Amino acid sequence: MSDTEIFEIFRALSTATITTVLLKKGLRNVWMRGPQPLQAVDQRYVGKAFTLRFVPAREDLATPASWASPLSTRAAIEDMPVGAIAVVDAMGVRDAGIFGDILCARMVKRGVAALITDGVMRDVAGVLGTGLPVFASGVAAPPSVAGLTFVGWQEPISCGGVAIFPSDLIVADRDGAVVVPKDLVAEIAREAPDQEALEAWIMDEVHSGAPLPGLYPPNAENKARFEMSRAQRRRSH
Incomplete structure (x- = not known):
């Protein structure tokens, strides 16, 4: 089956059903704890995971100057393919917003399908105004560098206590977000x-x-x- 055919199948499947089928195969830890839709959800979002990872803030690295670094969230966004779902490991930190309205607006222009994080967002009114579907653990005013250091993208991460690898399939709806390991998708x-x-x-x-x-x-x-x-x-x- 092509990716298009597979995505259409998964858009008709609830995350509850997917977790049940995965449970029958012995996979219990597939639902990300924390991420919930920031906006009203009237559809299901399906796409391949594009992973991003933060670690605890370190004062020499977590500075406003880091936003211009080649290793930055800005650079990562420019690498996101059309249709991807950005999955961000923010370690569950809830007092530093990982993205705001400007970065989310750029993700929309890049054709990103949705953003999922166990962290929180900032500039929430503007974020919602971009139309980007966002699943997060809440909102906070401070920027990411107040509590986090961005260290890379497209590598294995943990999001909401779940292991996510690049190109795993992500499905998100009103019940939250689940991962289908890429080797089990078909x-x-x-x-x-x-x-x-x-x-x-x-x-x-x-x-x-x-x-x-x-x-x-x-x-x-x-x-x-x-x-x-x-x-x-x-x-x-």
């Missing part, structure tokens, strides 16, 4: 729609008055009923 794309269809069928059964035991999770009888219902729906289409 497999999850094949299997997760079945889980989503099953849960939709279960919800229909619940609305019809069915009791939960044997339905959720489904026993053999209900699995057979689901498969029959699905086959009938396919024939009708």
Whole structure:
């Protein structure tokens, strides 16, 4: 499958469903703790991770002059490809805003799909005004150099306690952001729609008055009923 086809599949899958399918494969730590949408979310964001990393501030490095360094958030943004989701390791620091409105506006111009961080944002009104979808742990007025030192991009990071590697698939919606390891993307794309269809069928059964035991999770009888219902729906289409 092409990236376009895979992205379309994942846009139809909730992060809840994705975490369930990954759990069945033994992956428990895939949901990033902290990042929540700063704006109303009415769609799902899917893209490959473009990683950025901060470490604790060190006075000789975390200065306003560092913003002009070749190793800066500004330089990293200029390296972001169209459609990427920027994932920023800010170590959960909540008193120094990693990005503000100007940097977010540039990300929009670069075609970045969304920004996810376990840190916080600044200039929040301006950030929201750029239209960039942002998932963060909150907002703060001080700039990043008040508490953080930027050290690089496109390397393995931790965001919200989750390991993120460049080009892992990121999916974000109202429930937050999850990572699908890049080597599992095609497999999850094949299997997760079945889980989503099953849960939709279960919800229909619940609305019809069915009791939960044997339905959720489904026993053999209900699995057979689901498969029959699905086959009938396919024939009708």
